[in-house]
Amino acid sequence: MNSTTLNIEALIFSSEQSVTIFEIMQVLQAAGEENVTEDSVKEHIESIKQKYDDANFAIALVEINKGYQFLTKKEHYQLVNQLQIQRSKKRLSQSALETLAIIAYKQPITKLEVEQIRGVNCDYSIQKLLEKELITISGKAETIGKPLLYSTSTLFMDYFGISSKSQLPQLKDIAAEQNEIGEKPE
Template sequence: MSFEKPQIFIEALIFASDKSITEEEILQVLSDIMEDPLKIEEIREHIERIRVKYQELDLAIELVQINGGYQFLTKKDYYQVVNQLQIQRSKKKLSQAALETLSIIAYKQPITKLEVEQIRGVNCDYTVQKLLEKELISISGKADSVGKPLLYSTSSLFMDYFGINSTKDLPQMNELKSETNTIGEQTE
């Protein structure tokens, strides 16, 4: 490996770091692999050249000094589009509990939270609240039973999320492949 261009290695270190990396950390890494280690002033010069390079190029990222170190960040001009990506990704992430609760609501809708809890066997307050926040379910009315509990159903966003036109497109129980557990030998 040639170390004739330490600037490229410094750029790679900054890029690969998941948090800001200090000049001292860069010096330590490079001194472990280079025969003739750089001085801290040389590292600062290379970092400044990298910063200028990214500033001059029409790129979406820039080198920023943050928390005593350096990190590549998206330019502020692109905040809106990156923020939208984060919103989309946060909507896509569902925990196992959320998936279980959502599937119960999808197949049994309209359903009360108590009925969901009886099927799952655990409290579903938090999960139902998160599904409401993600707009995957909605309140579709109140039950006629004692206390008039809220009824939950899937939303139109649920259909978009799973790429279906209606709940009729959900897999039927006989379509789902089940694995059966058996003990001992099976005879036909």
């Protein structure tokens, strides 16, 4: 592997979020590398992907949210999941989860609209979600008072491994049979 490939690998590895080709190009150019093109970066990324496709590595280079990130391979899910359970002290409260779900499915949405859906004040939950960078302020509504609009962040997309709102689970995908009322038709 040449130094450019190693530099790209280091950039992706060191980033907490997915890194886009454009960001990689900017950093390499700022570091003084010459002949950095989109095609050359893609070639280097493909080389890195092939390296980590080997069964001797527990991680893989994955494209998510229009960028690249190192993630643990699926066969190590149970082990990594146990670690996450151990570290779950930083979990979101039930109210923050509810607020996040509403924002994810209805984005962009104002705080008032979230509160109308939940039926309670959401100031604290929205503040915590902003602090954890799971949501962002995406603009202002064109209504009286110009309230702030909230949307999910790229960190949210990275965390859940999705690229767009359309990849969120649909209600029909998660509805359980025990939640049905009445007898089943035969």
